[in-house]
Amino acid sequence: MSGKSGTKKGGGLGRGLDILFEDSMINDEVSVDDRENKTISFIRVSDIFPNSAQPRKKFDEAKLNALSDSIKEHGLLQPIIVRPHASRYEIVAGERRWRASKIAGLDEVPCIVHDFTDRENMLMALIENMQREDLNPLEEANAFHEMMNMYGLTHEEISKTVGRSRPYITNSLRLLKLPQEIQDMVASGGLTGGHARALAGVDDDNEQLRLAKICIDKKLSVRQLEKMISNSESRSAKKGRTRDPEIKAAEEHLTKIVGGRVSLPSSRKKGKIEIHFSSPEQLDSIIEKLSELDEKEFE
Numbered sequence: 572m573s574g575k576s577g578t579k580k581g582g583g584l585g586r587g588l589d590i591l592f593e594d595s596m597i598n599d600e601v602s603v604d605d606r607e608n609k610t611i612s613f614i615r616v617s618d619i620f621p622n623s624a625q626p627r628k629k630f631d632e633a634k635l636n637a638l639s640d641s642i643k644e645h646g647l648l649q650p651i652i653v654r655p656h657a658s659r660y661e662i663v664a665g666e667r668r669w670r671a672s673k674i675a676g677l678d679e680v681p682c683i684v685h686d687f688t689d690r691e692n693m694l695m696a697l698i699e700n701m702q703r704e705d706l707n708p709l710e711e712a713n714a715f716h717e718m719m720n721m722y723g724l725t726h727e728e729i730s731k732t733v734g735r736s737r738p739y740i741t742n743s744l745r746l747l748k749l750p751q752e753i754q755d756m757v758a759s760g761g762l763t764g765g766h767a768r769a770l771a772g773v774d775d776d777n778e779q780l781r782l783a784k785i786c787i788d789k790k791l792s793v794r795q796l797e798k799m800i801s802n803s804e805s806r807s808a809k810k811g812r813t814r815d816p817e818i819k820a821a822e823e824h825l826t827k828i829v830g831g832r833v834s835l836p837s838s839r840k841k842g843k844i845e846i847h848f849s850s851p852e853q854l855d856s857i858i859e860k861l862s863e864l865d866e867k868e869f870e
Contacts, residue, residue: 611650613679614660619653619669622662622696629707629758630667638671647672650681654692663687663695690722698733708764709757712743719744745771753783762786765793773800815839831857 651665660682662669672680687695697706697714706714718724718732726744730737746757746767753770756762762770766786773779782803786796818835825833829846831853836842848854 610683611681612684614653614682614684615679616669616673616677618658619651619660619662619680619682620656621666621669622692630670635667635671635674638667639674642668642671642675642677647677647680650683652695653682653684654687655684660684661692663692693717693721694732707758707760708743708746708767709754711764712746715740715744716747742768742771750776750780753779756783756787763793766791766796769793769797769800773803778803829857829860 647668649665649668651669652663653660654663655661663685669680693714697711697718715729715733718729719726724732726737726740729735729740733740735743743764746754746764749757749767749771753762753767757764757767762783766783770779770783773782782796782800785791785799791799815837818837818839822833822835825835825844832847834845834847836844846857848857
């Protein structure tokens, strides 16, 4: 039995995570007794039901049908992970394979049965999807939110459990505060997680929507969207900035004296005076005029 890279990311799930990612292959030549010894049980498809904590809400029909065709031809080569639930079995990992097996018309499927707790069950379902990159950004964010609400995990604990950085968890959760219209754009694939995280940094809902629609219409990359947001924020800051009339008058007066645009800080307590120039010649002229002022000071 070989473990895949990344199986150490379980944050205390231990043997459960090994079971999830082991490369268990089914050999139809093996007897039923041998199968049981290998912890693989064949269970009726009708006796299995989906994981209630499954973070993945949408399954691609085309991919399901393609997997179903493969199962018809080769059989289901990797077992489904289940846990006992009353007289039936709840899927812990492998719902896509179970759905495809139903489409393929299988009566029973190979399973590994393991007694997972509710907490382990939820975490296993999340980790399986994350390892295989099956979740869209919002499904992932909702899973993190559920980990916090149901099990009281902190951002740091979630980070260690799923093998993601703490800022990644925090930024992911911010997506749940986006307007529903933008969340729908992400869920449908119109916007990526990178686009959504960039939009989450914009304070105004209407501005978020405006930028999101432009992003989709113009097919902007995440970097292009970030630049557009930065430019928009700069314009808003300049537009909303209120200037002290006396400071503005002082800027105009000093500009006439030195021959270059002068910027003063909005606060009278501290700051810096900036003199702008657009050419070496203008800089020389400004220096000359400042020198003349210095000379007059000592006359």
